[in-house]
Amino acid sequence: CAGVDMGVPNTQWTGEIRHLDELNQDLQLEAAIWNKRIGVHGVQHQMDIAVDMLGRNSDEDAWVPLQTDLRHTRTVTCGQDSETCNRLTLVDELHIRYESYKFNVRFLNPTDYVGDVTFSFYYINHNYTLFELWWRFAFLVVTFIIVIVYMIQLRTVPFSEWTLEQKWGAVLLFALLAYNNPFYPLEILAAGWFPVFLNRLLYATFLVLILLFWLIMFDGIRREGQEISFKSFYLPKIILLGLIWLMGVVTFTWNQLKTLDDPAYDTSKDEPGFMFFAIVFLAATVVYVFWLIYAAIRAFNDLRNVPYLGIRVKFFLCFSFVVALIGSGGLVFGFIGYVENNAAQFLSYISLFNLYVYTLAFFYLPSKDAEGMASEQRTNERISMVRLEDDDEESRSVQMEPVPERAE
Numbered sequence: 172c173a174g175v176d177m178g179v180p181n182t183q184w185t186g187e188i189r190h191l192d193e194l195n196q197d198l199q200l201e202a203a204i205w206n207k208r209i210g211v212h213g214v215q216h217q218m219d220i221a222v223d224m225l226g227r228n229s230d231e232d233a234w235v236p237l238q239t240d241l242r243h244t245r246t247v248t249c250g251q252d253s254e255t256c257n258r259l260t261l262v263d264e265l266h267i268r269y270e271s272y273k274f275n276v277r278f279l280n281p282t283d284y285v286g287d288v289t290f291s292f293y294y295i296n297h298n299y300t301l302f303e304l305w306w307r308f309a310f311l312v313v314t315f316i317i318v319i320v321y322m323i324q325l326r327t328v329p330f331s332e333w334t335l336e337q338k339w340g341a342v343l344l345f346a347l348l349a350y351n352n353p354f355y356p357l358e359i360l361a362a363g364w365f366p367v368f369l370n371r372l373l374y375a376t377f378l379v380l381i382l383l384f385w386l387i388m389f390d391g392i393r394r395e396g397q398e399i400s401f402k403s404f405y406l407p408k409i410i411l412l413g414l415i416w417l418m419g420v421v422t423f424t425w426n427q428l429k430t431l432d433d434p435a436y437d438t439s440k441d442e443p444g445f446m447f448f449a450i451v452f453l454a455a456t457v458v459y460v461f462w463l464i465y466a467a468i469r470a471f472n473d474l475r476n477v478p479y480l481g482i483r484v485k486f487f488l489c490f491s492f493v494v495a496l497i498g499s500g501g502l503v504f505g506f507i508g509y510v511e512n513n514a515a516q517f518l519s520y521i522s523l524f525n526l527y528v529y530t531l532a533f534f535y536l537p538s539k540d541a542e543g544m545a546s547e548q549r550t551n552e553r554i555s556m557v558r559l560e561d562d563d564e565e566s567r568s569v570q571m572e573p574v575p576e577r578a579e
Contacts, residue, residue: 175287175288175290176286176287176288177204177276177278177281177285177287177288178207178278178281178282178283178284178285178286179281180281181277182277182278182281183275183276183277184274184275184276184277184288184290185273185274185275185276186200186273186274186276186290186292187271187272187273187274188271188272188292188294189270189271190270190271191267191269191270191271191272191294192267192270193266193267193359193360194295194297194300194301194359195267195294195295195296195297195300196265196266196267196294196295196300196359197263197264197265197267197293197294197295198262198263198264198267198272198292198293198294199260199262199263199264199292199293199294200222200260200261200262200274200276200290200291200292201258201259201260201261201290201291201292201293202258202259202261202276202288202289202290202291203255203256203258203259203288203289203291204247204249204255204256204259204285204286204288205254205255205256205286205287205288205289206249206250206253206254206255206256206284206286207283207284207285207286213248213249213250213251214247214248214249214256214282214284215246215247215248215249216246216247216282216284217244217245217246217247218244218245218246218247218259218278218280218281219242219243219244219278219279219280220242220243220244220245220259220261220276220277220278220279220435221240221241221242221276221277221279222238222241222242222243222261222262222274222275222276222277222435223236223238223239223240223241223274223275224236224237224238224241224262224264224272224273224274224434225237225272225273225274226268226269226271226272226273227269227270227271228269228270228271229270230271234273235269238262238434238435241433241434241435242279243435243436245259245261247259249284261274261276261435262274262434262435263430263434263435263436264434265367265427265430265431265434266362266431267294268362276290299513299514300359302514302517302518303514303517304355304356304359306517306518306521307351307352307355307521310351310521310522310525311348311351311352311353313525313529314344314347314348314351314525314528314529315348317344317529317532318344318345318348321340321341321344321532321536322341324536324537325337325341325536325537327537328537334535336531336534336535337535337537339384339387339388339531339535340531340532340535342380342384343380343381343384343528343531343532344528344532346376346377346380346381347377347524347525347528349373349374349376349377350373350374350377350378350521350524350525351521351525352370352373352374354366354369354370354373355370357369358370364428364431367424367427367428367431368424368428371419371420371423371424371427372420372424375416375419375420375423376416377524378419379412379413379415379416379419381524381528382412382415382459382463382495383408383409383412385463385491385492385495386408386412386459386462386463386466387405387408388488388491389463389466389467389469389470389488389491389492390404390408390466390470391404392470392473392488411455411458411459411462412459414451414455415452415455415456415459418448418449418451418452418455419452421448422445422448422449422452425445425448426445429445460496463495467492467495470488471488490527490530491527494523494524494527497523
């Protein structure tokens with residue numbers, strides 16, 4: 172939209188956007204203030220803003236008031252050498268209910284640094300929404316097929332003889348169904364808090380389960396041969412990941428539900444509530460990342476003393492570590508800063524996690540002689556992977572072959 176001089180008292184900007192529907196998912200109104208004091212000194216000001224929001228489904232309908240005189244305060248920061256101040260998100264409508272929207276914006280306490288203000292609408296286009304829905308559906312179908320194949324392949328092995336990795340493979344495959352979220356279309360098509368909460372719950376559950384798997388896997392390698400108790404080995408990890416799960420669900424759901432009720436909601440102004448959960452969430456995530464890095468470094472050092480683990484196993488562990496860092500980094504940086512929602516980013520992350528779990532399922536499938544060997548393998552090589560063991564069996568037998576004594 173064209174710039175409007177909002178520094179003049181009682182000035183009102185009115186803007187309208189049309190041809191929206193549910194597939195646009197989200198509508199944001201942002202404002203960029205031009206700095207009149209550029210080159211003089213920086214400015215930081217608490218700006219009081221009033222917004223009216225109206226909607227209608229056709230030109231023949233009357234405008235329906237959605238928000239009237241919605242007042243909120245935004246912190247405006249203008250650098251000394253910056254032509255524009257920080258961008259302000261004035262309204263964030265998470266569910267498109269009308270075909271057309273109209274906004275009236277007023278700055279209640281403008282100062283002399285406020286010049287022209289450029290207003291911009293941001294929304295998700297139809298192509299991206301359809302792209303996301305089809306890829307989610309494709310991965311959901313593939314995951315469902317792999318779950319069936321995985322369970323059929325393991326049906327001949329008694330559950331009590333499943334290796335720890337095979338049990339984790341089954342857990343992660345079912346969690347992957349939750350990550351691909353068969354209920355995601357409800358968040359686009361249906362208004363209300365439940366689809367939003369369900370999406371955040373399923374997403375957080377998958378992430379926490381795979382984070383727990385990584386930590387157990389890397390920490391378990393360096394404890395090979397030691398007695399592992401639930402209290403000392405599993406309980407601290409479950410408590411940490413349980414805290415991340417709880418804080419993550421509360422934080423992301425809090426933000427979404429507050430925005431549903433108040434499109435002008437700003438998390439930075441909700442210090443007593445949102446910021447507490449956000450800080451605890453970030454602190455627990457940072458502790459997890461450092462713990463995982465420490466366990467991975469110790470595990471790779473210990474691998475040098477484990478001759479029966481072949482190069483493919485070591486490559487797989489390196490692959491897991493890289494995926495773990497990418498997943499943890501995306502979780503942290505996507506939370507503390509703005510991450511652009513685009514098709515490349517979405518497809519990268521959903522493909523990364525899906526293909527990783529598919530790889531796990533392939534490696535953890537039992538070999539042909541798994542029925543007779545499962546119990547022995549579980550006892551002697553708890554950390555090893557069945558399919559990879561078959562590939563390295565010949566090399567291990569060569570390494571373990573006794574060297575004949577030299578005749579004197």
